[in-house]
Amino acid sequence: MPRLALSWTLLLALGTGTAIGGAPSGEFLFVENVGAGLGGIWGVDVTGTNFFAITAASGFGFSATTPPYPSPDIQEFSQAKNNGRIGFMSLMMNPNDSARIYVMNGDGTGVKQVTFHNPSVSFNQSHSEPSISADGSKIVYVNAETIAPAGTMGAGGTNCSGTQTASYWVVNTDGTNPHVVRQPEFYDVHCNKGAAGEAVWSPDGTKLLVADSLGDFNSPANCQYEIAVVDPSTGNNIRTLACNNTWGITQVGLDWSPDGTKAMALVTCGGAGGEHTCTQWVVWDTSTWNVISTIPTPSGNDEFLTRFSPDSTMLGYYDQNVSPHTMNIMDLSGNPISSFSMASVNADPGGAAGSLVWSASTPGVLQTFTLGVPSIYVNSCPNYTLYIEPSEFNSSGALIAHGFTSANIDMTSGDGASIHVDGFGNAYFNATRNSGSGTLQLSSFDANSSTIPITTDQNCNCQVSTSGVTVARGGLRYVASSQQQFLQTLTVTNNSGGAVTGPINIVIQGLPSTVTVTNASGTTGCTSSGSPFMTVVPANGSLAAGQSASVQLDFRDPSLGGFTYTTAVTSGFGAP
Amino acid sequence: MRLALFLSVAGFGFGSTILTLNTTPLETSSAGPFTLDFQLNEGDGGSNNYNQVTLSNFGFGGGSVSGVPTSSTGGITVTPSPFAVLLAETSFFNDVQFDFTPGSSLSFTFSSTTNNDPVAPDTFTFAIYDNSGNEIATTNPSGFDSFVEVDLPSGNAGVNTILSGSAPGASVMLNPPTQGSSSSPSVPEPSYFAAISLLAAALVWKTRRGPEV
Numbered sequence: 001m002p003r004l005a006l007s008w009t010l011l012l013a014l015g016t017g018t019a020i021g022g023a024p025s026g027e028f029l030f031v032e033n034v035g036a037g038l039g040g041i042w043g044v045d046v047t048g049t050n051f052f053a054i055t056a057a058s059g060f061g062f063s064a065t066t067p068p069y070p071s072p073d074i075q076e077f078s079q080a081k082n083n084g085r086i087g088f089m090s091l092m093m094n095p096n097d098s099a100r101i102y103v104m105n106g107d108g109t110g111v112k113q114v115t116f117h118n119p120s121v122s123f124n125q126s127h128s129e130p131s132i133s134a135d136g137s138k139i140v141y142v143n144a145e146t147i148a149p150a151g152t153m154g155a156g157g158t159n160c161s162g163t164q165t166a167s168y169w170v171v172n173t174d175g176t177n178p179h180v181v182r183q184p185e186f187y188d189v190h191c192n193k194g195a196a197g198e199a200v201w202s203p204d205g206t207k208l209l210v211a212d213s214l215g216d217f218n219s220p221a222n223c224q225y226e227i228a229v230v231d232p233s234t235g236n237n238i239r240t241l242a243c244n245n246t247w248g249i250t251q252v253g254l255d256w257s258p259d260g261t262k263a264m265a266l267v268t269c270g271g272a273g274g275e276h277t278c279t280q281w282v283v284w285d286t287s288t289w290n291v292i293s294t295i296p297t298p299s300g301n302d303e304f305l306t307r308f309s310p311d312s313t314m315l316g317y318y319d320q321n322v323s324p325h326t327m328n329i330m331d332l333s334g335n336p337i338s339s340f341s342m343a344s345v346n347a348d349p350g351g352a353a354g355s356l357v358w359s360a361s362t363p364g365v366l367q368t369f370t371l372g373v374p375s376i377y378v379n380s381c382p383n384y385t386l387y388i389e390p391s392e393f394n395s396s397g398a399l400i401a402h403g404f405t406s407a408n409i410d411m412t413s414g415d416g417a418s419i420h421v422d423g424f425g426n427a428y429f430n431a432t433r434n435s436g437s438g439t440l441q442l443s444s445f446d447a448n449s450s451t452i453p454i455t456t457d458q459n460c461n462c463q464v465s466t467s468g469v470t471v472a473r474g475g476l477r478y479v480a481s482s483q484q485q486f487l488q489t490l491t492v493t494n495n496s497g498g499a500v501t502g503p504i505n506i507v508i509q510g511l512p513s514t515v516t517v518t519n520a521s522g523t524t525g526c527t528s529s530g531s532p533f534m535t536v537v538p539a540n541g542s543l544a545a546g547q548s549a550s551v552q553l554d555f556r557d558p559s560l561g562g563f564t565y566t567t568a569v570t571s572g573f574g575a576p
Numbered sequence: 577m578r579l580a581l582f583l584s585v586a587g588f589g590f591g592s593t594i595l596t597l598n599t600t601p602l603e604t605s606s607a608g609p610f611t612l613d614f615q616l617n618e619g620d621g622g623s624n625n626y627n628q629v630t631l632s633n634f635g636f637g638g639g640s641v642s643g644v645p646t647s648s649t650g651g652i653t654v655t656p657s658p659f660a661v662l663l664a665e666t667s668f669f670n671d672v673q674f675d676f677t678p679g680s681s682l683s684f685t686f687s688s689t690t691n692n693d694p695v696a697p698d699t700f701t702f703a704i705y706d707n708s709g710n711e712i713a714t715t716n717p718s719g720f721d722s723f724v725e726v727d728l729p730s731g732n733a734g735v736n737t738i739l740s741g742s743a744p745g746a747s748v749m750l751n752p753p754t755q756g757s758s759s760s761p762s763v764p765e766p767s768y769f770a771a772i773s774l775l776a777a778a779l780v781w782k783t784r785r786g787p788e789v
Binding site for chain 1: 621
């Protein structure tokens, strides 16, 4: 499937979602239950009137576009308060792996994997509980594939080095710099230890609010189960807000108000050394860490997924202990404000710890933007498929490109040829006339692009094999900091005696099916059709005689077993 | 004279080299604990066992290394005393890691065979992991985040050594390693043993013939 990467400028403005006259506003996002308690992300406005889907439950564009969806996918998610990016945990995105963390835009486009399996661990375990920072630049998550460092000692001098733990990690949302921030400190004589539970960011990204069992169970206070404030740069516990010596801890009610002035957690109570007998919401003032209010939950010893309102004045929680299940809004003293039934949808936001968001956005007005206008070329070979790249963000969370992989794309061409874009961004071109030119127009969320020049080629031109151009390969290294991939540099040298006009592409041929090039420019339509290729010299460039150009390849080889391939160099007008 | 020429034809290994890294900044760094990572990969993506690398004469400047690897994949042989590591290309990916307590410096003697991989260079790299489980970022131009990269011969290219220091913003700032020559013998290749055997046989044959008249 050849890809055409489109890049354009997009200015993003989010709705404020500010409550007017104290009335709730915005929307709740939750996981739609497709039978296993898991599914895609759905939304509903705060009145409970308008339900809508943000993502399909499986495959993101390669499955059903309307419910019911065939298989579950997203299990837990969170949303950046400043720009709507969503970080989520999915198991079925890769059925051969445990759950990993992904990111996507607020409209469900631009899905990208950001965490990967650690092949050094003994047991393949999940990454879970993703909490994305307010600016969308980083995600804190629980990594059950953490290895206890050398020198980790348990009670009585037991050497617990190398044992596997569940610890807090932080990764940039572009997938770079995954690193551990807090891991178990206290081990018993059998190397038993606590585990990370859930963490949420302060709005300024300088602190984490955590609920876990990493506390000191050896101390007289037995505060293994803790609600604490942690410095993400050091992993140090800044302040313990609550602890108890009962069994277990609830993780589902944990949030930091969007204005940063308050923190909230669902805290267990009762039990006196046994299993806890009640739960209560506790709200703290983050300037003094004094308790503002303590609110008993309505159903005693139960968990309630709870979030602050966008204006930080209310709490919304999901009650699955009543029939039908309800979404409830109350003030910070526990006084009810409104409630609506979730009976009209098969919602299950209580099924996972991190699967409820109170977003400031309003359904139907997710965002507005202005489009830049690229010029694109479409090769109309039979069965040739144009794939529009998903949206991309930089490491600060700013949108840098948008592929319009939403359901609202509208394309028309001027020569009678047709372009169909399905609901999830796959575009199919059918040529009905000879080569010609025309325009296409893109639209999404009520904003239309200017018309975009489009050139179609009924003759199915392919790039030619480029003689006199050689490819030299560098060595390979497995680089942990590069998302555990093998990196290799390829250098193209023009020995033809004359200049070669771009685009110049290197086609990677014969790669085993288990190995992927994760940073490929696209997939070929002509030379070894379906093979990945890398563009070394762009369309507006050239390679002078004797000149060289290099490109780095990122290979993902999960088996570490090695791989062979051959290369071909193509250049000129047409598809690689 | 004949012997020297013969050994040259047989392809003696890459001259033994002492590599020394100033690790003083690691001693007080909060990015620890640290892990040493040595890696040798097949350039052609297979496991042809073209080359091998020996690391010996380790010095830790008052620091230490665990004698038992925390991770070992492929053709790895570790000799605990004196500490030495052999990486042989019995697999595509050959990697060994050790827990490392830094001292003022880390040094070792590198030697290798130099058989030519016609597809791409067999590559040895040395990197240090910090407590995030990732390499300390370096200025290595290949993107390897390694302090030492040695590309063994491939095609018309000979041995290429790249020594790098920490990249700006890395968890710990280290200068590039320094490189010096060593008098220690390099790793003999199978062809070298064959050459020695042939030489010995020739000497025996010549002795049995007696002095020429």
